[in-house]
Amino acid sequence: MRHIRPILAALAACAVVALPVAAQQDPIQNAIGARKAHMQLYAHNLGVVGGMAQGAIAFDAAVATRAAQNLERLANIDETSYWIEGSLGIEGTKALPVILETPDDFLAKQDGMKTAAAALVAAAGTDLAALQGAMGALGGACGSCHQAYRSR
Numbered sequence: 001m002r003h004i005r006p007i008l009a010a011l012a013a014c015a016v017v018a019l020p021v022a023a024q025q026d027p028i029q030n031a032i033g034a035r036k037a038h039m040q041l042y043a044h045n046l047g048v049v050g051g052m053a054q055g056a057i058a059f060d061a062a063v064a065t066r067a068a069q070n071l072e073r074l075a076n077i078d079e080t081s082y083w084i085e086g087s088l089g090i091e092g093t094k095a096l097p098v099i100l101e102t103p104d105d106f107l108a109k110q111d112g113m114k115t116a117a118a119a120l121v122a123a124a125g126t127d128l129a130a131l132q133g134a135m136g137a138l139g140g141a142c143g144s145c146h147q148a149y150r151s152r
């Protein structure tokens with residue numbers, strides 16, 4: 001039990017230091033930062049399966065499955081807090097205000113991403129041909145949302 005005390009002290013220090021810092025940040029900038037981070041994670045994992053599909057990286061079913069599962073998990077994160085009033089169509093973001101004007105379609109684009117990522121998980125564990133076959137729909141899910149909701 002002796003080691004509990006320093007852990008509690010460390011947790012208390014984190015709470016004192018980290019929480020006020022987070023609270024001071026601008027919520028609009030937080031939302032923009034969070035969604036860009038989400039997109040970077042998409043791109044990172046897409047790079048793995050895309051590299052295999054294009055033959056730049058050797059196909060490995062386990063590695064491809066992990067990347068595909070990450071894409072699926074990301075696609076299933078609730079994004080409501082990213083795309084908030086006041087955070088669209090301003091400097092420092094390419095997200096277009098139309099996102100909040102056509103929320104049903106924007107959600108449909110997110111659903112398309114979920115479906116494509118789930119299919120990719122199944123394909124990634126099969127073989128290279130299956131992975132390649134599933135990549136088109138996945139890339140399409142990224143691209144169709146960017147086309148409608150991201151400025152160039």
Ligand code: HEC
Nearest residue numbers: 036039042043046093094095109110113141142145149150
């Ligand atoms: C539901 C819509 C949607 C889907 C699906 C989507 N994106 Fe995005 N993405 C956006 C929007 C909107 C932006 C602009 C965000 C901003 O600038 O605030 C963006 C920005 C990005 C960026 C730039 C991030 C930065 O740091 O500026 C990358 C990279 C990206 N997306 C990759 C992807 C990849 C890869 C996929 C698919 C695996 C994907 N996105 C799926 C809407 C989407």
